[in-house]
Amino acid sequence: MMWKSRFRSKRVLKNSASSILGPFWMLSGNGNGARILLYHSIGKQEKYDAIGLRISEESFTRQMEYLAGSSFDVVSLPSLIENLRDGGITVGRRTVAITFDDGYRDNLEKAMPIAKRFNFPISLFVNCDSSRQVRSNINNDYWSKWGYLSMDEINGLASATVTIGSHSFSHRTLDCKREEIYKEIQASKEVLEKEIGQPVTVFSYPHGIFTDVAKQAVREAGFLGACSSIMGTNNSSTDLFELRRTEISAFDTLDIFKKKLGGYYDWLGAFQRRKFHKK
Template identity: 35%
Template sequence: MNWKHALWRTISRVAGRPSPRTGLRVLGYHAVGTELPGDPYGLSVDPALFTRQMELVASGRFGRPVGLGSAKLDGSAEIAVTFDDGYQDALKTAAPILARLSLPFTVCVTPCLLDSGRPHLSWPELKELSAMPGCEIGAHGLTHARLDALGDAELSRELTESRRRLEDALGRPVTVMTWPHGAASQRTAAAARAAGFTRAGCSLYGVNGPDRDPLLLRRTEIVAFDDERDFVGKASGTWDWFALRQPDPARQ
């Protein structure tokens, strides 16, 4: 726990309200169970907490569980579980829990991080993960650079090369992604669309109605400090006020 999380929790519990609108809620995770040195942001969620969170998702109380690529985005209540960066625990820890609960999930990976080895998935492990029930693989940049800071040529290369390397390795289309560092804009969304992506998640809290650009989907991050009440609040919208302190890539 850090003081910021404690403050945000207090605000959410005192002033937060469940989202008045329905739509696609995208949950954003990084690691499940892997010990990350320091980890001031709580990126690695305890497997027992994660299991309880997924049981709540599987109960259907937050909407129909979907993969990022198969979400209808028609304003009906849907919930997607996504992972960034491609930690090895997606295969060893998270996927078996999700498979047991018959939950679809999306793992967005960065080819250059996979090349770097532990604690990230190896390429054979990525292939194994992609064959797990309900698993969808997406891209997360080529090098994990902030894509909104790149010029057009380099931006295009990050998008097309990440997609090409994953499709070559998996032998299936890769059309979803998440933005490294949540860094995106209208320009990067247009480039992702041109590169063949149909869905992309950023880091802006909130729920996605039919009016939201599918290349700039709002996503709510779940961290290690979240207890069950925090999780229920995040999945139902009592933490959505947090978006007020975040830039909206759709307005950049």
């Protein structure tokens, strides 16, 4: 309970600070650029999910409806990154990509049918370990009760509208020893490519944590870019190996979702880099 109220008071603090800083940030033009949305899970909300990783189908549907009805251009993550890299003029404030971290089964069962209804491409960042463990039933981490996509399901999902990306091999934080960082990144790419039979070009840092070595390893492995968990938008001057994302939580009302798209909370990104980028 203590845990929950601590998160609640953090949210209240964030919202009141945003009511002052948000409009300033937006007026300064910092909101220009493409936005990458970060989701985890879609489905029935659970009491133990104090950080709001799981969003109800109803909220997710309303959010997709809003994107579709407000002339947002929802593009695949690889094409968004290619556009940024090539200085594309098509990437602007209303360009959005949708991503999911961790590879939960509900991405297939709940999120996919909704995204499909709107013809929205999505990217799923999966860990090799979690997805392999489905086969042997040895999942025991906290969130594993939601279930992970199996490699067969991942293979079936990979298509023109579903991009499979790597979220490392084991989901460990990538601030470990150099060799281990390289192994996590390279092995995940190799295994996933072998499983799905096509190139895996996008990466997302587990727990949002990255170091300069991790960025270099992702680049050397041949990925187009890597997603961080730092809030904000992306333009042609953004480092493609620490792309900004906008995390959507179960506590976001549709009004907050709209504000997040408008850049109201992007000021947080200025502080978050210190938290996520490790020496």
